Amino acid sequence: MSARSSARGFASLAVHAGQDPDAATGAVIPPVHFSTTYAQDGIGGLRGGYEYGRSGNPTRTALQTQLAAIEGGAHALSFASGLAAEDALLRTVLRPGDEVLLGNDVYGGTFRLISRVLGDWGVGLRVVDMSDLDAVRAAVAERAPRILWVETPSNPLLRITDIAGLAAVGHDAGALVVVDNTFATPALQRPLAFGADVVVHSTTKYLGGHSDVVGGALVLNDDALAEKIGFVQFAVGAVSGPLDAWLTTRGIKTLAVRMRQHSENGLAVASFLQNHERVARVYYPGLDSHPGHELAARQMSGFGGIVSLALESGEAARRFAESLQLFTLAESLGGVESLVNYPDAMTHASVRGTEAAVPVEVVRLSVGIEDAADLLADIEQALQA
Numbered sequence: 564m565s566a567r568s569s570a571r572g573f574a575s576l577a578v579h580a581g582q583d584p585d586a587a588t589g590a591v592i593p594p595v596h597f598s599t600t601y602a603q604d605g606i607g608g609l610r611g612g613y614e615y616g617r618s619g620n621p622t623r624t625a626l627q628t629q630l631a632a633i634e635g636g637a638h639a640l641s642f643a644s645g646l647a648a649e650d651a652l653l654r655t656v657l658r659p660g661d662e663v664l665l666g667n668d669v670y671g672g673t674f675r676l677i678s679r680v681l682g683d684w685g686v687g688l689r690v691v692d693m694s695d696l697d698a699v700r701a702a703v704a705e706r707a708p709r710i711l712w713v714e715t716p717s718n719p720l721l722r723i724t725d726i727a728g729l730a731a732v733g734h735d736a737g738a739l740v741v742v743d744n745t746f747a748t749p750a751l752q753r754p755l756a757f758g759a760d761v762v763v764h765s766t767t768k769y770l771g772g773h774s775d776v777v778g779g780a781l782v783l784n785d786d787a788l789a790e791k792i793g794f795v796q797f798a799v800g801a802v803s804g805p806l807d808a809w810l811t812t813r814g815i816k817t818l819a820v821r822m823r824q825h826s827e828n829g830l831a832v833a834s835f836l837q838n839h840e841r842v843a844r845v846y847y848p849g850l851d852s853h854p855g856h857e858l859a860a861r862q863m864s865g866f867g868g869i870v871s872l873a874l875e876s877g878e879a880a881r882r883f884a885e886s887l888q889l890f891t892l893a894e895s896l897g898g899v900e901s902l903v904n905y906p907d908a909m910t911h912a913s914v915r916g917t918e919a920a921v922p923v924e925v926v927r928l929s930v931g932i933e934d935a936a937d938l939l940a941d942i943e944q945a946l947q948a
């Protein structure tokens with residue numbers, strides 16, 4: 564992309580970055596390249612730098628260009644899943660004896676990857692409340708971690724961390740600061756601009772946006788680190804396939820409008836729940852009552868579509884989750900359709916009984932882009948069930 568086009572606004576970048584019409588035919592939508600191998604004009608004479616599908620593919624390049632543009636980063640790498648992206652980053656950076664300081668409220672699979680896979684290779688893990696910078700400072704002073712890893716808003720309790728503050732603490736200690744931006748998406752929050760070193764995505768969620776493709780990505784500015792991760796991506800091979808990359812690209816083109824509607828519906832649902840006598844607590848950074856509201860308002864341009872709530876008991880939470888009808892009971896989040904998840908037994912079952920466990924009273928909603936009135940009516944009938 565030229566310097567001038569990179570100055571364009573977010574929605575324009577999401578639609579156009581990496582999406583120039585096909586040079587050979589003028590096709591406005593660039594074709595999906597399925598070929599696993601590329602003709603060479605004489606030995607080593609590559610036409611576009613492509614030689615084999617694991618090392619590079621034009622459809623994946625188009626997605627990576629689009630991802631870098633929307634996060635405001637110099638480099639993006641696209642993977643077969645969010646966890647594959649995390650694994651590539653962790654294996655590139657960590658060596659036996661290194662430690663990761665992880666938010667106490669992160670995706671259960673991230674905790675599992677570090678504790679149960681990388682743990683066997685000598686990687687240490689400590690957990691802290693990242694939204695409490697004094698607690699982070701104390702943990703870092705006790706022992707300097709190689710990586711500080713945060714989700715903000717966090718999953719599923721929607722805690723908000725000051726990314727600029729965290730980056731300063733991490734950099735003072737010589738740590739790499741990683742932000743999982745899956746919940747906010749770059750439509751609402753761009754962590755690199757606040758000093759984060761690497762942004763992680765499960766593109767399976769809002770970026771793909773239609774619950775029909777699994778994928779992950781890393782976005783960063785550091786040329787040397789990007790090259791090292793690129794080598795691991797090539798050497799290990801968890802790349803995104805061409806059709807997956809293309810579906811993700813198509814999803815990203817509508818990200819700006821979808822996130823506006825997710826945020827509008829999220830606020831409607833959170834406000835309704837907050838005023839409901841059967842609801843003990845609502846977790847949504849868009850509410851004035853949320854402890855991270857002011858910080859979120861500074862750091863984000865919208866509050867997104869994830870709303871969690873606590874009912875009076877685990878039993879009431881399960882009954883509510885199973886009584887919703889328009890919200891589908893399912894894992895995952897970020898699609899156009901509304902979903903409900905019971906973290907303790909579903910997405911966060913792997914952290915049950917650990918420091919990262921989720922209270923049994925909590926239900927997480929991924930609020931879709933349906934009519935808000937229909938969503939509220941469904942919630943009301945389920946709360947009465």
Ligand SMILES: *Cc1c(COP(=O)(O)O)cnc(C)c1O
Nearest residue numbers: 644645646670743745765767778
């Ligand atoms: C889903 C998710 C992941 C893992 O991504 P996969 O695509 O399922 O591998 C990581 N972080 C967050 C916040 C997620 O929601």
